[in-house]
Amino acid sequence: MKDLNLLFTFEALWRDHSVSIAAENLGVTQGAVSSSLKRLRQEYGDKLFAMVGRRMEPTPFAVQIAPTLLDALDLVREAQTRALEFAPQHCRKVFTLRTRDIGEAVCLPTILKLLQAEAPLCRITTVASPVEETLSGLSIGRIDLAIGYLPTLKTDIHRTVVSSQQYVCALRTGHPLADVELTLERFLRQQHLLVETGGTGHVLLERALIEAGARNNIGLRIPQYLSAPYLLLESDMLWVVPAVLGKTLSRHFPLLLKPVPLVLPEFDIALYWHDRFHRDPQNKWFREMVATALRQSLQD
Incomplete structure (x- = not known):
């Protein structure tokens, strides 16, 4: 199974016996659950869940594979829990920021102050890569975050706006x-x-x-x-x-x-990071720390 989200859908339907309740508990639309169920059925060649009265009941095949899938999901959750134990005060990573000299002058002093307070063993390197190199750098982890006004940076990229400027x-x-x-x-x-x-x-x-x-x-x-x-x-x-x-x-x-x-x-100053690292606790901590620093420095 290539998409772990399908595991969560299977678990929700197994637990809730309802597409609508599963969607509510997963925080997605009923259409998204139905689409995931369709993919699961195609992958396993079985209906997996069928309406019996007003409940979605598992097929015999679903009952057979459920222990393996649910155990796999437990292992995924265990791995996520271990990852969440990231402690910035012990981190020794050299983080790389993509920013122009404007970002270095305006934002870097505040970023360094917060970094020293929260993760004194970490270091920062800045690069001023063109947009194409920035995208590839973010995708492979050579660049952790990009700062600036980069509306053309879109493919597989998340962003959070930290300030609107004129x-x-x-x-x-x-x-x-x-x-x-x-x-x-x-x-x-x-x-x-x-x-x-x-x-x-x-x-x-x-x-x-x-x-x-x-x-x-x-x-x-x-x-x-x-x-x-x-x-x-x-x-x-x-x-x-x-x-x-x-x-x-x-x-x-x-x-x-x-x-x-x-x-x-007006234009937006934003932070940009790649989808590959969206759930990475180290990247998540770093971008939240940088976002805090940027909001402080850009409001002064």
Whole structure:
């Protein structure tokens, strides 16, 4: 039997003698139970359960195989119970996070604090893999979690949103527009700095600038975020940046933040992990710890 969920369906029908009650106890729809029963019947070549009055009763063949299947399910549960004994304070794993430099600057300090408190023997490595390599890395366990705005990361991937963000416009103090309202006309006349982030949802930002008429005013394209403030300080360029990064950098650089005079959608910062590790207690603990850290750092 390739799908362990079929074992749970068999057990529920054996115990409850009802498709509807089995579905309720399993937390699924009646259709899902019926579909699983159909697969079980195809696999074993037997009806397994049949209506007798108002109850689903096992066939003689189902009675014959039930002890073996139910014992197997007990072994699965025992293995899960042992896995749940994961103790972070004794873990020595090196966890790998996929994040850009924006995540390292904004989120990694809080992640490290929580990691030190809960699992002091663990370590973290970060990578900035392209989306295709991120997907393969997550699937084979080379990457434990991915952080960011990665709407194209979908195949066999789970995600949890930790924050919704918006964009702001960053410029240096002393900029000619520092003390005036940043109107759309003024915004479009300026030269813009653009961080190119292929494979992320931030490509929408470049599209919005081009559609607004600023195609020829993208004065500089760079592949990373953290060199941008140094470039702003030596120029009159504007930089449309995720608000959380703008706030973080303005604590350390003489930068001003203004509302962007373009209609830009909010975007979600999320955690992503592969379905293979969805039930893994080590991964589950790590992603819950990282999610807590991200919610703290992204709300500051």
